[in-house]
Amino acid sequence: MKRNFRLAAMAGLLGAALTLFGASPAFSAGYVSSESVAQYNGADRTQKLVDGAKQENKLTVYSSLPPADFDPIVKAFEQKYGVHVTVWRSSASGILQRAISEGRAGRYEADVFETNGPQLEAMYREKLLQPINSPVLKLLIPAAIQDSNAWTATRLNVFTVAYNTNLIKKADLPTSYKDLLDPRWKGKLGVEGQDSLPWFAETVHNLGGQPGIALFKQIVAKNGVSVRRGHTLVANLVASGDVPMAFGVYNYKVQSMKEAGAPIDWFSIGPAITQPNGVGVAHMLRHPNAAVLFYDFLLTDGQAMYAAHDMAVTNTTVKRKLPDVSMQIISNKDIIDNQAKNQALFNSVFSGT
Structure with a gap:
Protein backbone atom coordinates (compact mmCIF):
# COMPACT_ATOMS: atom_id res chain seq x y z
CA MET A 1 0.00 0.00 0.00
CA ASN A 157 -23.72 23.84 -27.42
CA VAL A 158 -26.49 26.26 -28.35
CA PHE A 159 -29.36 26.46 -25.86
CA THR A 160 -32.70 26.95 -27.59
CA VAL A 161 -36.44 26.46 -27.14
CA ALA A 162 -37.79 23.20 -28.57
CA TYR A 163 -41.41 22.81 -29.60
CA ASN A 164 -43.74 20.18 -31.06
CA THR A 165 -44.71 21.25 -34.58
CA ASN A 166 -47.96 19.25 -34.51
CA LEU A 167 -49.18 21.02 -31.39
CA ILE A 168 -47.78 24.52 -31.80
CA LYS A 169 -47.87 26.57 -34.99
CA LYS A 170 -44.81 28.57 -35.94
CA ALA A 171 -46.97 31.69 -36.17
CA ASP A 172 -47.96 31.26 -32.52
CA LEU A 173 -44.42 31.03 -31.13
CA PRO A 174 -43.61 33.54 -28.38
CA THR A 175 -41.26 36.37 -29.29
CA SER A 176 -40.48 37.28 -25.69
CA TYR A 177 -40.56 35.51 -22.33
CA LYS A 178 -43.40 37.81 -21.29
CA ASP A 179 -45.54 36.14 -23.97
CA LEU A 180 -45.37 32.96 -21.88
CA LEU A 181 -47.68 34.55 -19.31
CA ASP A 182 -50.54 34.00 -21.77
CA PRO A 183 -52.96 31.30 -20.51
CA ARG A 184 -52.55 29.44 -23.83
CA TRP A 185 -49.25 28.05 -22.49
CA LYS A 186 -50.71 26.55 -19.33
CA GLY A 187 -49.52 22.94 -18.91
CA LYS A 188 -47.41 23.09 -22.08
CA LEU A 189 -44.03 24.25 -20.81
CA GLY A 190 -40.93 22.43 -19.63
CA VAL A 191 -37.25 23.07 -18.93
CA GLU A 192 -34.16 20.87 -19.10
CA GLY A 193 -33.00 20.65 -15.49
CA GLN A 194 -29.62 18.92 -15.66
CA ASP A 195 -27.28 21.05 -17.78
CA SER A 196 -29.34 24.16 -18.58
CA LEU A 197 -28.19 26.26 -15.63
CA PRO A 198 -25.88 28.36 -17.87
CA TRP A 199 -28.85 29.16 -20.13
CA PHE A 200 -30.99 30.19 -17.18
CA ALA A 201 -28.33 32.34 -15.49
CA GLU A 202 -27.47 34.19 -18.69
CA THR A 203 -31.12 34.65 -19.68
CA VAL A 204 -32.02 36.09 -16.28
CA HIS A 205 -29.04 38.45 -16.60
CA ASN A 206 -30.25 39.56 -20.05
CA LEU A 207 -33.69 40.25 -18.56
CA GLY A 208 -32.22 42.59 -15.97
CA GLY A 209 -31.58 40.28 -13.03
CA GLN A 210 -34.37 40.62 -10.48
CA PRO A 211 -37.02 41.52 -13.11
CA GLY A 212 -36.05 38.34 -14.99
CA ILE A 213 -36.34 36.23 -11.85
CA ALA A 214 -39.74 37.73 -11.10
CA LEU A 215 -40.90 37.06 -14.65
CA PHE A 216 -39.96 33.37 -14.57
CA LYS A 217 -41.62 32.97 -11.19
CA GLN A 218 -44.78 34.46 -12.68
CA ILE A 219 -44.62 32.06 -15.62
CA VAL A 220 -44.25 29.09 -13.28
CA ALA A 221 -47.08 30.30 -11.02
CA LYS A 222 -49.51 30.99 -13.86
CA ASN A 223 -48.79 28.26 -16.38
CA GLY A 224 -46.45 25.76 -14.71
CA VAL A 225 -43.07 24.55 -15.98
CA SER A 226 -42.16 20.85 -15.88
CA VAL A 227 -38.53 20.15 -14.96
CA ARG A 228 -37.00 17.16 -16.79
CA ARG A 229 -33.37 16.04 -16.71
CA GLY A 230 -31.40 15.25 -19.86
CA HIS A 231 -31.43 16.88 -23.29
CA THR A 232 -32.25 13.67 -25.16
CA LEU A 233 -35.12 12.92 -22.78
CA VAL A 234 -36.53 16.43 -23.04
CA ALA A 235 -36.28 16.44 -26.84
CA ASN A 236 -38.10 13.09 -26.96
CA LEU A 237 -40.82 14.40 -24.64
CA VAL A 238 -41.30 17.42 -26.89
CA ALA A 239 -41.47 15.24 -30.00
CA SER A 240 -44.02 12.93 -28.35
CA GLY A 241 -46.14 15.88 -27.24
CA ASP A 242 -45.82 15.14 -23.52
CA VAL A 243 -44.03 18.48 -23.12
CA PRO A 244 -45.11 20.64 -26.09
CA MET A 245 -42.43 23.31 -25.49
CA ALA A 246 -39.19 23.22 -23.48
CA PHE A 247 -36.43 25.72 -22.66
CA GLY A 248 -32.69 25.16 -22.41
CA VAL A 249 -32.48 22.34 -24.97
CA TYR A 250 -29.40 21.84 -27.16
CA ASN A 251 -30.32 22.79 -30.72
CA TYR A 252 -28.23 20.02 -32.33
CA LYS A 253 -30.29 17.34 -30.64
CA VAL A 254 -33.54 18.89 -31.88
CA GLN A 255 -32.13 19.48 -35.37
CA SER A 256 -31.09 15.83 -35.73
CA MET A 257 -34.55 14.63 -34.69
CA LYS A 258 -36.19 17.12 -37.04
CA GLU A 259 -34.10 15.90 -39.98
CA ALA A 260 -35.09 12.33 -39.08
CA GLY A 261 -38.76 13.27 -39.45
CA ALA A 262 -39.82 13.92 -35.86
CA PRO A 263 -42.45 16.66 -35.30
CA ILE A 264 -40.01 18.95 -33.53
CA ASP A 265 -38.21 22.21 -34.23
CA TRP A 266 -36.38 24.90 -32.30
CA PHE A 267 -36.17 28.67 -32.06
CA SER A 268 -34.60 31.25 -29.78
CA ILE A 269 -36.10 34.01 -27.69
CA GLY A 270 -33.44 36.69 -27.93
CA PRO A 271 -29.82 35.70 -28.58
CA ALA A 272 -29.16 31.98 -28.31
CA ILE A 273 -27.11 31.32 -25.19
CA THR A 274 -24.06 29.37 -26.37
CA GLN A 275 -21.65 27.34 -24.25
CA PRO A 276 -18.21 26.17 -25.42
CA THR A 314 -14.82 25.16 -33.70
CA ASN A 315 -12.37 24.28 -36.50
CA THR A 316 -12.72 27.03 -39.11
CA THR A 317 -11.61 24.74 -41.96
CA VAL A 318 -14.60 22.44 -41.44
CA LYS A 319 -17.97 23.25 -42.96
CA ARG A 320 -20.07 24.15 -39.95
CA LYS A 321 -23.81 24.06 -39.45
CA LEU A 322 -23.98 27.17 -37.31
CA PRO A 323 -27.52 28.01 -36.20
CA ASP A 324 -29.12 30.88 -38.11
CA VAL A 325 -29.52 32.93 -34.95
CA SER A 326 -27.51 35.46 -33.00
CA MET A 327 -25.32 33.55 -30.53
CA GLN A 328 -24.21 34.87 -27.14
CA ILE A 329 -21.15 32.90 -26.01
CA ILE A 330 -21.03 32.61 -22.25
CA SER A 331 -18.10 32.57 -19.85
CA ASN A 332 -17.59 29.21 -18.19
CA LYS A 333 -15.55 31.00 -15.52
CA ASP A 334 -18.60 33.06 -14.55
CA ILE A 335 -20.77 29.94 -14.49
CA ILE A 336 -18.42 28.20 -12.05
CA ASP A 337 -17.90 31.29 -9.90
CA ASN A 338 -21.65 31.65 -9.45
CA GLN A 339 -22.61 27.96 -9.55
CA ALA A 340 -24.07 27.65 -6.06
CA LYS A 341 -25.98 30.91 -6.29
CA ASN A 342 -27.41 30.13 -9.72
CA GLN A 343 -28.35 26.57 -8.75
CA ALA A 344 -30.23 27.88 -5.72
CA LEU A 345 -31.93 30.44 -7.93
CA PHE A 346 -32.93 27.81 -10.50
CA ASN A 347 -34.35 25.60 -7.75
CA SER A 348 -36.28 28.46 -6.19
CA VAL A 349 -37.86 29.41 -9.52
CA PHE A 350 -38.65 26.00 -11.00
CA SER A 351 -38.87 23.73 -7.97
CA GLY A 352 -40.07 26.10 -5.29
CA THR A 353 -37.16 25.15 -3.00
Missing part, protein backbone atom coordinates in the same frame (compact mmCIF):
# COMPACT_ATOMS: atom_id res chain seq x y z
CA LYS A 2 2.81 2.41 0.99
CA ARG A 3 4.78 1.44 -2.10
CA ASN A 4 1.84 2.22 -4.39
CA PHE A 5 1.39 5.57 -2.66
CA ARG A 6 5.07 6.44 -3.20
CA LEU A 7 4.85 5.52 -6.88
CA ALA A 8 1.81 7.76 -7.37
CA ALA A 9 3.53 10.64 -5.57
CA MET A 10 6.66 10.26 -7.71
CA ALA A 11 4.70 10.12 -10.96
CA GLY A 12 4.91 13.86 -11.59
CA LEU A 13 8.73 13.84 -11.26
CA LEU A 14 9.29 10.71 -13.29
CA GLY A 15 6.65 11.38 -15.94
CA ALA A 16 9.03 12.69 -18.59
CA ALA A 17 11.45 9.81 -18.21
CA LEU A 18 8.72 7.20 -18.28
CA THR A 19 7.19 8.76 -21.38
CA LEU A 20 10.43 8.99 -23.31
CA PHE A 21 11.92 5.63 -22.39
CA GLY A 22 8.81 3.58 -21.67
CA ALA A 23 7.51 2.46 -18.31
CA SER A 24 9.37 -0.43 -16.74
CA PRO A 25 7.36 -3.37 -15.37
CA ALA A 26 7.77 -1.88 -11.91
CA PHE A 27 5.85 1.20 -13.04
CA SER A 28 3.47 -0.46 -15.51
CA ALA A 29 0.47 0.04 -13.23
CA GLY A 30 1.39 3.64 -12.35
CA TYR A 31 0.64 7.05 -13.75
CA VAL A 32 2.84 9.51 -15.61
CA SER A 33 2.70 13.21 -16.35
CA SER A 34 1.50 14.09 -19.85
CA GLU A 35 3.44 17.37 -19.90
CA SER A 36 6.44 16.33 -22.00
CA VAL A 37 4.24 14.74 -24.67
CA ALA A 38 1.70 17.57 -24.60
CA GLN A 39 4.30 20.33 -25.02
CA TYR A 40 6.48 18.68 -27.68
CA ASN A 41 6.28 20.59 -30.97
CA GLY A 42 9.01 19.11 -33.14
CA ALA A 43 8.52 18.39 -36.83
CA ASP A 44 8.06 14.71 -36.02
CA ARG A 45 5.36 15.41 -33.40
CA THR A 46 2.55 13.49 -35.11
CA GLN A 47 4.70 10.46 -35.89
CA LYS A 48 5.94 10.35 -32.30
CA LEU A 49 2.35 10.47 -31.05
CA VAL A 50 1.26 7.69 -33.41
CA ASP A 51 4.20 5.46 -32.49
CA GLY A 52 3.71 6.09 -28.78
CA ALA A 53 -0.04 5.54 -28.95
CA LYS A 54 0.39 2.22 -30.74
CA GLN A 55 2.81 1.10 -28.06
CA GLU A 56 0.37 2.14 -25.30
CA ASN A 57 -2.48 0.53 -27.28
CA LYS A 58 -5.15 1.82 -24.88
CA LEU A 59 -7.04 4.99 -24.06
CA THR A 60 -9.69 5.78 -21.45
CA VAL A 61 -12.14 8.61 -22.12
CA TYR A 62 -14.76 10.04 -19.79
CA SER A 63 -17.55 11.51 -21.94
CA SER A 64 -20.98 13.02 -21.39
CA LEU A 65 -21.95 12.84 -25.07
CA PRO A 66 -24.65 10.28 -25.94
CA PRO A 67 -23.36 7.08 -27.62
CA ALA A 68 -25.06 7.97 -30.91
CA ASP A 69 -23.03 11.17 -31.10
CA PHE A 70 -19.67 10.02 -29.72
CA ASP A 71 -19.30 6.35 -30.67
CA PRO A 72 -18.76 7.02 -34.41
CA ILE A 73 -15.87 9.33 -33.54
CA VAL A 74 -14.33 6.78 -31.19
CA LYS A 75 -14.63 4.00 -33.77
CA ALA A 76 -13.03 6.16 -36.46
CA PHE A 77 -10.07 6.85 -34.16
CA GLU A 78 -9.69 3.16 -33.33
CA GLN A 79 -9.76 2.23 -37.02
CA LYS A 80 -7.25 4.90 -37.99
CA TYR A 81 -4.69 4.24 -35.26
CA GLY A 82 -5.42 0.76 -33.92
CA VAL A 83 -5.74 2.01 -30.34
CA HIS A 84 -8.47 0.49 -28.17
CA VAL A 85 -10.66 3.14 -26.53
CA THR A 86 -12.68 2.56 -23.36
CA VAL A 87 -15.43 5.12 -22.79
CA TRP A 88 -17.00 5.74 -19.40
CA ARG A 89 -20.20 7.73 -19.73
CA SER A 90 -22.04 9.91 -17.26
CA SER A 91 -23.59 13.34 -17.04
CA ALA A 92 -21.18 16.27 -17.12
CA SER A 93 -21.67 16.66 -13.37
CA GLY A 94 -21.05 12.95 -12.82
CA ILE A 95 -17.78 13.14 -14.75
CA LEU A 96 -16.63 16.13 -12.72
CA GLN A 97 -17.44 14.43 -9.43
CA ARG A 98 -15.57 11.27 -10.43
CA ALA A 99 -12.57 13.16 -11.78
CA ILE A 100 -12.19 15.22 -8.61
CA SER A 101 -12.75 12.23 -6.34
CA GLU A 102 -10.18 10.12 -8.19
CA GLY A 103 -7.69 12.98 -8.40
CA ARG A 104 -7.83 13.73 -4.69
CA ALA A 105 -7.36 10.02 -4.00
CA GLY A 106 -4.28 9.88 -6.23
CA ARG A 107 -6.04 7.81 -8.90
CA TYR A 108 -6.03 9.02 -12.50
CA GLU A 109 -8.06 6.55 -14.52
CA ALA A 110 -9.15 8.92 -17.31
CA ASP A 111 -6.71 9.94 -20.02
CA VAL A 112 -9.14 12.34 -21.70
CA PHE A 113 -12.28 14.20 -20.65
CA GLU A 114 -14.85 15.11 -23.33
CA THR A 115 -17.62 17.07 -21.64
CA ASN A 116 -19.22 20.43 -20.89
CA GLY A 117 -17.31 23.66 -20.47
CA PRO A 118 -18.18 24.48 -16.85
CA GLN A 119 -17.06 21.04 -15.71
CA LEU A 120 -13.79 21.35 -17.65
CA GLU A 121 -13.26 24.77 -16.08
CA ALA A 122 -13.70 23.16 -12.65
CA MET A 123 -11.20 20.41 -13.52
CA TYR A 124 -8.72 23.08 -14.59
CA ARG A 125 -9.07 24.72 -11.18
CA GLU A 126 -8.37 21.34 -9.58
CA LYS A 127 -5.16 21.15 -11.66
CA LEU A 128 -6.33 17.96 -13.35
CA LEU A 129 -5.77 19.13 -16.93
CA GLN A 130 -2.67 19.54 -19.08
CA PRO A 131 -2.25 22.42 -21.59
CA ILE A 132 -1.54 21.15 -25.10
CA ASN A 133 0.83 22.65 -27.66
CA SER A 134 -0.81 21.57 -30.91
CA PRO A 135 -0.53 23.00 -34.45
CA VAL A 136 -4.30 22.61 -34.84
CA LEU A 137 -4.93 25.48 -32.41
CA LYS A 138 -4.33 28.09 -35.10
CA LEU A 139 -7.29 26.69 -37.07
CA LEU A 140 -9.83 27.20 -34.29
CA ILE A 141 -12.17 30.07 -33.47
CA PRO A 142 -10.86 32.31 -30.65
CA ALA A 143 -13.51 31.09 -28.19
CA ALA A 144 -12.13 27.55 -28.51
CA ILE A 145 -8.99 28.37 -26.52
CA GLN A 146 -9.86 28.09 -22.83
CA ASP A 147 -7.78 28.52 -19.66
CA SER A 148 -4.42 28.96 -21.43
CA ASN A 149 -5.44 25.93 -23.46
CA ALA A 150 -5.73 23.62 -20.47
CA TRP A 151 -8.82 22.52 -22.37
CA THR A 152 -10.14 23.26 -25.84
CA ALA A 153 -13.64 23.70 -27.19
CA THR A 154 -14.49 21.12 -29.84
CA ARG A 155 -18.10 22.27 -30.22
CA LEU A 156 -20.56 24.92 -29.18
CA ASN A 277 -17.80 22.46 -24.60
CA GLY A 278 -14.83 20.34 -25.40
CA VAL A 279 -11.84 18.19 -24.56
CA GLY A 280 -9.16 18.16 -21.91
CA VAL A 281 -6.17 15.85 -21.52
CA ALA A 282 -5.43 14.68 -18.00
CA HIS A 283 -2.20 15.95 -16.46
CA MET A 284 -1.61 12.61 -14.73
CA LEU A 285 -2.59 9.52 -16.70
CA ARG A 286 -1.53 6.16 -18.10
CA HIS A 287 -1.53 6.78 -21.86
CA PRO A 288 -0.13 10.23 -22.71
CA ASN A 289 0.59 9.66 -26.40
CA ALA A 290 -2.82 8.17 -27.13
CA ALA A 291 -4.46 10.99 -25.15
CA VAL A 292 -2.77 13.81 -27.08
CA LEU A 293 -3.34 11.99 -30.38
CA PHE A 294 -7.04 11.67 -29.56
CA TYR A 295 -7.13 15.37 -28.61
CA ASP A 296 -5.74 16.27 -32.05
CA PHE A 297 -8.19 13.87 -33.70
CA LEU A 298 -11.22 15.50 -32.07
CA LEU A 299 -10.10 18.89 -33.37
CA THR A 300 -9.39 17.66 -36.92
CA ASP A 301 -11.04 14.50 -38.29
CA GLY A 302 -13.60 14.48 -35.50
CA GLN A 303 -14.88 17.95 -36.37
CA ALA A 304 -16.65 16.81 -39.52
CA MET A 305 -18.20 13.97 -37.52
CA TYR A 306 -19.49 16.37 -34.87
CA ALA A 307 -20.89 18.55 -37.66
CA ALA A 308 -22.60 15.52 -39.23
CA HIS A 309 -24.60 15.33 -36.00
CA ASP A 310 -25.64 18.98 -36.37
CA MET A 311 -23.19 20.34 -33.81
CA ALA A 312 -21.56 23.75 -34.21
CA VAL A 313 -17.84 22.96 -34.39
